[in-house]
Amino acid sequence: MAERWAIENLRYVQAVTETRSFSAAARAYGVTQPALSNGVAKLEEQLGERLFERLPRGVSPTAFGSHLLPLIDQAVAAVDKIAAEAGRWSNRGSDSIRMGVSPLINPRLIAAAYNAVCRHADAPATRTLVLREANMDELHDALLAEELDIILIPSVLPLPRYTHRIVDSEPMVIVEGRNDGATGPIQVSDIGIRSLILVPNACGLTTFTRDLFSSRELPLNTYPGEASSYRMLEQWADLGLGTALLPQSKLTNPDTARRPLLDQDQEVEIFYEAVWDPRSPLAAELEDLASHITHLPHAAAGTAWVEPAAQPGP
Numbered sequence: 423m424a425e426r427w428a429i430e431n432l433r434y435v436q437a438v439t440e441t442r443s444f445s446a447a448a449r450a451y452g453v454t455q456p457a458l459s460n461g462v463a464k465l466e467e468q469l470g471e472r473l474f475e476r477l478p479r480g481v482s483p484t485a486f487g488s489h490l491l492p493l494i495d496q497a498v499a500a501v502d503k504i505a506a507e508a509g510r511w512s513n514r515g516s517d518s519i520r521m522g523v524s525p526l527i528n529p530r531l532i533a534a535a536y537n538a539v540c541r542h543a544d545a546p547a548t549r550t551l552v553l554r555e556a557n558m559d560e561l562h563d564a565l566l567a568e569e570l571d572i573i574l575i576p577s578v579l580p581l582p583r584y585t586h587r588i589v590d591s592e593p594m595v596i597v598e599g600r601n602d603g604a605t606g607p608i609q610v611s612d613i614g615i616r617s618l619i620l621v622p623n624a625c626g627l628t629t630f631t632r633d634l635f636s637s638r639e640l641p642l643n644t645y646p647g648e649a650s651s652y653r654m655l656e657q658w659a660d661l662g663l664g665t666a667l668l669p670q671s672k673l674t675n676p677d678t679a680r681r682p683l684l685d686q687d688q689e690v691e692i693f694y695e696a697v698w699d700p701r702s703p704l705a706a707e708l709e710d711l712a713s714h715i716t717h718l719p720h721a722a723a724g725t726a727w728v729e730p731a732a733q734p735g736p
Contacts, residue, residue: 557624599662
Protein backbone atom coordinates (compact mmCIF):
# COMPACT_ATOMS: atom_id res chain seq x y z
CA MET A 423 0.00 0.00 0.00
CA ALA A 424 3.04 2.27 0.39
CA GLU A 425 3.80 1.86 -3.33
CA ARG A 426 3.41 4.97 -5.48
CA TRP A 427 0.12 5.29 -7.35
CA ALA A 428 0.04 5.70 -11.14
CA ILE A 429 -2.54 8.30 -12.10
CA GLU A 430 -3.06 6.64 -15.50
CA ASN A 431 -4.19 3.44 -13.78
CA LEU A 432 -6.76 5.44 -11.82
CA ARG A 433 -8.00 6.94 -15.10
CA TYR A 434 -8.21 3.47 -16.65
CA VAL A 435 -10.45 2.40 -13.78
CA GLN A 436 -12.68 5.43 -14.40
CA ALA A 437 -12.96 4.56 -18.10
CA VAL A 438 -13.90 0.94 -17.32
CA THR A 439 -16.48 2.13 -14.80
CA GLU A 440 -18.13 4.39 -17.39
CA THR A 441 -18.06 2.00 -20.35
CA ARG A 442 -18.55 -1.28 -18.42
CA SER A 443 -16.10 -2.84 -20.85
CA PHE A 444 -12.31 -3.17 -20.96
CA SER A 445 -12.19 -3.10 -24.76
CA ALA A 446 -14.52 -0.08 -25.03
CA ALA A 447 -12.54 1.73 -22.31
CA ALA A 448 -9.29 1.09 -24.16
CA ARG A 449 -10.73 2.44 -27.43
CA ALA A 450 -12.16 5.49 -25.70
CA TYR A 451 -8.91 6.19 -23.90
CA GLY A 452 -6.74 5.58 -26.96
CA VAL A 453 -4.61 2.72 -25.60
CA THR A 454 -4.38 -0.99 -26.31
CA GLN A 455 -6.61 -3.30 -24.30
CA PRO A 456 -3.63 -5.19 -22.78
CA ALA A 457 -2.13 -1.89 -21.57
CA LEU A 458 -5.40 -0.84 -19.94
CA SER A 459 -6.06 -4.29 -18.46
CA ASN A 460 -2.53 -4.44 -17.03
CA GLY A 461 -2.95 -0.98 -15.52
CA VAL A 462 -6.20 -1.95 -13.81
CA ALA A 463 -4.69 -5.23 -12.62
CA LYS A 464 -1.67 -3.37 -11.19
CA LEU A 465 -3.95 -1.03 -9.23
CA GLU A 466 -6.02 -3.96 -7.97
CA GLU A 467 -2.81 -5.64 -6.82
CA GLN A 468 -1.80 -2.49 -4.94
CA LEU A 469 -5.23 -2.22 -3.31
CA GLY A 470 -5.37 -5.89 -2.40
CA GLU A 471 -8.81 -6.62 -3.87
CA ARG A 472 -10.48 -6.76 -7.25
CA LEU A 473 -12.40 -3.69 -8.33
CA PHE A 474 -14.37 -5.41 -11.12
CA GLU A 475 -16.03 -8.72 -11.82
CA ARG A 476 -15.16 -9.85 -15.36
CA LEU A 477 -18.44 -11.01 -16.91
CA PRO A 478 -19.08 -12.63 -20.35
CA ARG A 479 -20.56 -9.38 -21.72
CA GLY A 480 -18.84 -6.61 -19.78
CA VAL A 481 -17.77 -5.87 -16.25
CA SER A 482 -19.45 -4.93 -12.99
CA PRO A 483 -17.93 -3.37 -9.84
CA THR A 484 -17.34 -5.71 -6.94
CA ALA A 485 -18.53 -4.69 -3.47
CA PHE A 486 -14.97 -3.53 -2.81
CA GLY A 487 -14.99 -1.62 -6.12
CA SER A 488 -18.30 0.08 -5.35
CA HIS A 489 -16.77 1.33 -2.11
CA LEU A 490 -13.46 2.51 -3.64
CA LEU A 491 -14.57 3.94 -7.00
CA PRO A 492 -15.98 7.21 -5.58
CA LEU A 493 -12.65 7.79 -3.79
CA ILE A 494 -10.77 7.13 -7.03
CA ASP A 495 -12.99 9.71 -8.76
CA GLN A 496 -12.17 12.24 -6.03
CA ALA A 497 -8.44 11.56 -6.33
CA VAL A 498 -8.42 12.02 -10.11
CA ALA A 499 -10.57 15.15 -9.83
CA ALA A 500 -8.06 16.62 -7.38
CA VAL A 501 -5.15 15.96 -9.75
CA ASP A 502 -7.14 17.40 -12.65
CA LYS A 503 -7.87 20.54 -10.65
CA ILE A 504 -4.14 21.05 -10.11
CA ALA A 505 -3.50 20.60 -13.84
CA ALA A 506 -6.33 22.95 -14.76
CA GLU A 507 -5.10 25.68 -12.45
CA ALA A 508 -1.57 25.29 -13.78
CA GLY A 509 -2.94 25.50 -17.32
CA ARG A 510 -4.86 28.66 -16.54
CA TRP A 511 -1.68 30.22 -15.21
CA SER A 512 0.60 29.15 -18.08
CA ASN A 513 -1.96 29.93 -20.80
CA ARG A 514 -3.22 33.20 -19.43
CA GLY A 515 -1.57 35.00 -22.37
CA SER A 516 -2.59 32.48 -25.05
CA ASP A 517 -4.12 34.10 -28.09
CA SER A 518 -5.48 31.12 -30.01
CA ILE A 519 -8.03 28.32 -29.94
CA ARG A 520 -6.76 25.17 -31.64
CA MET A 521 -9.61 23.39 -33.44
CA GLY A 522 -9.42 20.02 -35.18
CA VAL A 523 -11.98 19.11 -37.83
CA SER A 524 -12.89 15.92 -39.62
CA PRO A 525 -12.90 16.15 -43.44
CA LEU A 526 -16.59 15.26 -43.25
CA ILE A 527 -17.49 18.51 -41.48
CA ASN A 528 -19.67 20.92 -43.45
CA PRO A 529 -17.50 23.96 -44.40
CA ARG A 530 -20.16 26.38 -43.14
CA LEU A 531 -19.52 25.09 -39.61
CA ILE A 532 -15.87 26.04 -39.95
CA ALA A 533 -16.88 29.49 -41.22
CA ALA A 534 -19.22 29.85 -38.25
CA ALA A 535 -16.41 28.87 -35.87
CA TYR A 536 -14.10 31.46 -37.44
CA ASN A 537 -16.72 34.17 -37.08
CA ALA A 538 -17.43 33.17 -33.49
CA VAL A 539 -13.77 33.31 -32.45
CA CYS A 540 -12.41 36.15 -34.56
CA ARG A 541 -15.37 38.39 -35.23
CA HIS A 542 -17.86 37.93 -32.41
CA ALA A 543 -18.27 40.99 -30.22
CA ASP A 544 -17.75 38.97 -27.04
CA ALA A 545 -14.58 37.26 -28.24
CA PRO A 546 -11.22 38.47 -26.88
CA ALA A 547 -9.77 41.00 -29.29
CA THR A 548 -6.52 39.06 -29.76
CA ARG A 549 -8.01 35.57 -30.09
CA THR A 550 -7.37 33.62 -33.32
CA LEU A 551 -8.59 30.25 -34.58
CA VAL A 552 -5.94 27.71 -35.58
CA LEU A 553 -7.47 24.93 -37.68
CA ARG A 554 -6.21 21.40 -38.28
CA GLU A 555 -7.96 18.89 -40.53
CA ALA A 556 -7.21 15.24 -39.80
CA ASN A 557 -8.83 11.83 -39.59
CA MET A 558 -10.77 10.72 -36.54
CA ASP A 559 -7.96 8.79 -34.85
CA GLU A 560 -5.51 11.68 -35.24
CA LEU A 561 -8.03 14.17 -33.85
CA HIS A 562 -8.77 11.86 -30.92
CA ASP A 563 -5.07 11.45 -30.10
CA ALA A 564 -4.38 15.18 -30.45
CA LEU A 565 -7.24 16.02 -28.09
CA LEU A 566 -5.98 13.52 -25.52
CA ALA A 567 -2.46 14.93 -25.85
CA GLU A 568 -3.81 18.48 -25.39
CA GLU A 569 -2.46 19.46 -28.81
CA LEU A 570 -6.00 20.55 -29.72
CA ASP A 571 -8.50 22.44 -27.60
CA ILE A 572 -11.69 21.31 -29.36
CA ILE A 573 -12.62 19.02 -32.24
CA LEU A 574 -15.57 18.99 -34.67
CA ILE A 575 -16.43 15.44 -35.70
CA PRO A 576 -19.39 13.32 -36.77
CA SER A 577 -21.13 11.97 -33.70
CA VAL A 578 -19.86 8.39 -33.94
CA LEU A 579 -16.92 8.26 -31.51
CA PRO A 580 -17.41 7.61 -27.76
CA LEU A 581 -15.12 9.82 -25.65
CA PRO A 582 -15.91 9.37 -21.95
CA ARG A 583 -15.22 12.32 -19.63
CA TYR A 584 -15.24 14.80 -22.50
CA THR A 585 -17.96 17.37 -23.07
CA HIS A 586 -20.05 16.70 -26.20
CA ARG A 587 -22.30 19.27 -27.85
CA ILE A 588 -24.36 18.50 -30.97
CA VAL A 589 -23.76 21.51 -33.23
CA ASP A 590 -25.31 20.57 -36.56
CA SER A 591 -26.95 17.90 -38.68
CA GLU A 592 -27.63 17.37 -42.35
CA PRO A 593 -29.52 14.90 -44.55
CA MET A 594 -27.89 11.80 -45.97
CA VAL A 595 -28.45 11.16 -49.67
CA ILE A 596 -28.01 8.21 -51.99
CA VAL A 597 -26.15 8.48 -55.31
CA GLU A 598 -26.71 5.71 -57.84
CA GLY A 599 -25.72 5.01 -61.44
CA ARG A 600 -26.87 7.48 -64.08
CA ASN A 601 -28.76 4.67 -65.84
CA ASP A 602 -30.62 3.57 -62.74
CA GLY A 603 -33.61 5.76 -63.56
CA ALA A 604 -35.11 5.70 -60.06
CA THR A 605 -36.14 8.96 -58.42
CA GLY A 606 -37.63 10.01 -55.11
CA PRO A 607 -36.79 8.98 -51.55
CA ILE A 608 -35.45 5.53 -50.73
CA GLN A 609 -35.79 3.59 -47.47
CA VAL A 610 -32.72 2.26 -45.64
CA SER A 611 -34.29 -1.19 -45.73
CA ASP A 612 -34.39 -1.02 -49.53
CA ILE A 613 -30.68 -0.38 -50.10
CA GLY A 614 -29.39 -3.43 -48.23
CA ILE A 615 -29.13 -5.51 -51.39
CA ARG A 616 -27.15 -2.82 -53.21
CA SER A 617 -23.37 -2.75 -53.27
CA LEU A 618 -22.28 0.28 -51.25
CA ILE A 619 -19.01 2.00 -52.10
CA LEU A 620 -17.10 3.03 -48.99
CA VAL A 621 -14.18 5.33 -48.24
CA PRO A 622 -11.35 4.44 -45.81
CA ASN A 623 -12.59 4.43 -42.23
CA ALA A 624 -10.90 7.68 -41.25
CA CYS A 625 -13.37 10.58 -41.46
CA GLY A 626 -16.33 8.92 -39.71
CA LEU A 627 -18.50 8.30 -42.80
CA THR A 628 -17.81 4.55 -42.96
CA THR A 629 -18.41 4.21 -39.21
CA PHE A 630 -21.72 6.05 -39.60
CA THR A 631 -22.71 3.77 -42.50
CA ARG A 632 -21.86 0.57 -40.65
CA ASP A 633 -23.65 1.76 -37.50
CA LEU A 634 -26.71 2.70 -39.58
CA PHE A 635 -27.07 -0.83 -40.91
CA SER A 636 -26.01 -2.74 -37.79
CA SER A 637 -28.39 -0.78 -35.53
CA ARG A 638 -31.25 -1.86 -37.78
CA GLU A 639 -29.94 -5.42 -38.20
CA LEU A 640 -29.71 -4.94 -41.96
CA PRO A 641 -27.10 -6.59 -44.20
CA LEU A 642 -24.36 -4.34 -45.55
CA ASN A 643 -23.07 -5.36 -48.97
CA THR A 644 -19.98 -3.45 -50.00
CA TYR A 645 -18.09 -2.85 -53.23
CA PRO A 646 -14.70 -4.67 -53.04
CA GLY A 647 -12.70 -1.47 -53.61
CA GLU A 648 -12.52 1.82 -51.69
CA ALA A 649 -12.86 5.35 -53.02
CA SER A 650 -10.13 7.75 -51.87
CA SER A 651 -12.30 10.88 -51.73
CA TYR A 652 -15.91 12.06 -51.67
CA ARG A 653 -15.55 13.22 -55.27
CA MET A 654 -14.36 9.76 -56.35
CA LEU A 655 -17.12 8.12 -54.31
CA GLU A 656 -19.67 10.22 -56.17
CA GLN A 657 -18.08 9.56 -59.59
CA TRP A 658 -17.88 5.81 -59.07
CA ALA A 659 -21.52 5.69 -58.06
CA ASP A 660 -22.43 7.81 -61.09
CA LEU A 661 -20.59 5.31 -63.30
CA GLY A 662 -22.67 2.48 -61.87
CA LEU A 663 -19.95 0.70 -59.86
CA GLY A 664 -22.19 0.77 -56.81
CA THR A 665 -24.22 3.03 -54.54
CA ALA A 666 -22.80 5.93 -52.52
CA LEU A 667 -24.13 7.22 -49.21
CA LEU A 668 -23.06 10.81 -48.52
CA PRO A 669 -23.95 13.87 -46.46
CA GLN A 670 -25.68 16.30 -48.78
CA SER A 671 -22.96 18.95 -48.35
CA LYS A 672 -20.29 16.59 -49.72
CA LEU A 673 -21.82 16.34 -53.20
CA THR A 674 -19.29 17.98 -55.49
CA ASN A 675 -21.39 18.12 -58.65
CA PRO A 676 -24.69 20.03 -58.39
CA ASP A 677 -26.03 18.02 -61.34
CA THR A 678 -25.46 14.66 -59.65
CA ALA A 679 -28.73 12.78 -59.25
CA ARG A 680 -29.36 12.03 -55.62
CA ARG A 681 -32.19 10.51 -53.58
CA PRO A 682 -33.14 11.37 -49.99
CA LEU A 683 -32.56 8.51 -47.56
CA LEU A 684 -35.42 7.64 -45.22
CA ASP A 685 -35.79 5.32 -42.28
CA GLN A 686 -39.44 4.37 -41.69
CA ASP A 687 -40.37 7.52 -43.65
CA GLN A 688 -38.17 9.76 -41.49
CA GLU A 689 -35.23 11.60 -43.00
CA VAL A 690 -31.88 10.09 -42.03
CA GLU A 691 -29.41 12.70 -40.83
CA ILE A 692 -25.81 12.63 -39.73
CA PHE A 693 -25.07 14.66 -36.61
CA TYR A 694 -21.91 16.63 -35.92
CA GLU A 695 -20.60 17.48 -32.49
CA ALA A 696 -18.02 19.63 -30.77
CA VAL A 697 -15.92 17.77 -28.20
CA TRP A 698 -13.59 19.28 -25.63
CA ASP A 699 -12.06 18.55 -22.25
CA PRO A 700 -14.16 20.11 -19.46
CA ARG A 701 -10.91 20.47 -17.46
CA SER A 702 -9.37 22.71 -20.12
CA PRO A 703 -8.45 26.23 -18.97
CA LEU A 704 -10.41 27.39 -22.04
CA ALA A 705 -13.50 25.34 -21.12
CA ALA A 706 -15.76 28.37 -20.68
CA GLU A 707 -14.71 29.83 -24.05
CA LEU A 708 -15.09 26.45 -25.76
CA GLU A 709 -18.60 26.13 -24.35
CA ASP A 710 -19.39 29.59 -25.71
CA LEU A 711 -17.85 28.71 -29.08
CA ALA A 712 -19.97 25.55 -29.36
CA SER A 713 -23.07 27.56 -28.49
CA HIS A 714 -22.33 30.10 -31.22
CA ILE A 715 -21.88 27.50 -33.96
CA THR A 716 -24.78 25.30 -32.94
CA HIS A 717 -27.27 24.96 -35.80
CA LEU A 718 -29.61 22.59 -33.96
CA PRO A 719 -29.48 22.89 -30.15
CA HIS A 720 -30.69 19.31 -29.86
CA ALA A 721 -31.61 16.40 -32.11
CA ALA A 722 -34.66 17.53 -34.02
CA ALA A 723 -37.84 15.61 -33.38
CA GLY A 724 -38.68 13.12 -36.08
CA THR A 725 -35.14 12.60 -37.38
CA ALA A 726 -33.35 9.29 -37.43
CA TRP A 727 -30.18 9.77 -35.42
CA VAL A 728 -27.81 6.81 -35.48
CA GLU A 729 -26.39 6.22 -32.04
CA PRO A 730 -22.79 4.92 -31.79
CA ALA A 731 -22.77 1.12 -31.95
CA ALA A 732 -22.92 -0.75 -28.65
CA GLN A 733 -19.47 -1.65 -27.39
CA PRO A 734 -18.59 -5.34 -26.91
CA GLY A 735 -17.48 -6.84 -23.65
CA PRO A 736 -13.81 -7.27 -22.65
